[in-house]
Amino acid sequence: MPAVVAFVMSLVCALPTVPLVLGLVALSQIRKTGEKGRGLAIAAIVIHAVTLAFTVLVLALGLSGVLGDGPAPRRDTSGRVTTPGSSDVQDIRKGDCFNTDDDLAKTQEKEGTQARFSVRTVPCGQPHEGEAYDVFDLENGAYxxxxxxxxxxxxKCGGKALTDYVGNASNLPKTLEVFYYYPQAASWTLGDREVTCFLGTANGTSTGSARSTGS
Incomplete structure (x- = not known):
């Protein structure tokens, strides 16, 4: 009987620990008394484990923003953004233009204090705060x-990567500045090694790509 109860509870009970406890109790009783139902007790424990793993996965996806930040941007075959969408900061690509929920001078510090945060990636023909011109990874090892x-x-962001993207940087509008997102200790422990170099204005937006504009 305890095995049957544990199995049924694993299917209908909203309290995640109840089927596990009942299953373990049933197995213990079966070993002592020789009753039938060992298979049902094990099934109850397995179902509990699978349900718990699924719950943890859903929560993890929700907390990481996968479920809550809206659809990803659409891109053409060359990778260029054609329809705006939400991007994790670590998914920003070279050539992407994007907007943040704050001015760039503040959001530049976010990547270290929050392991992940999102930006809104837009076609560069639309008003945007930042335009990524290089993305590279730091070497593995201790922070x-x-x-x-x-x-x-x-x-790296102020050198060849910039001139390769825009041409003569001295010909760029004076309002554009170099910014970068970089890993700090908190995000490093989660595997973040990425540095994203981008052009932007500290207060305001630009329209159009800066690619090759300094040539």
Whole structure:
């Protein structure tokens, strides 16, 4: 009987620990008394484990923003955004234009304090705050410290990567500045190694791509 109860509860009970406890109790009683129902007790425990794993997965997806940030942007065959959508900051691609929920000077610090956050990726022909011109990964290993990470980001984002994308950087509008998202200790522990270099204005938006505009 305890095995039957455990099996039924695993199918209908909303309390996740109840089927597990009943299943374990049933197995213990079966070992002592030789009653039938060992298969049902094991099935109850397995069903509980699968249900719990599914619940954890759904919660994890929800917390990471996969379920709550809206649809992803649509892209053409070249990868260029054609329809706006939500992108995790670590999914920003070279050439993407995007908007944040705050000014760039503030959101530049977000990636370290929040392991993940989202931006709204838009076609570059629409008003946007940022345009990514390079994305690269730092080497694996222990976190090198924020000062070292910033130094690497400043060197690479302000050098050849910029001129390769825009041409002569001195010909760019004076309102455009170099920004970058970079991993800090909190996101490093979760596998974040990505630095995203982008052009933007600290307060305001641009329209059109900066690619090759300095040539």
């Amino acid at each position: 090198p410290g924020e000062d070292k990470v910033v130094a690497i980001a400043e060197e």
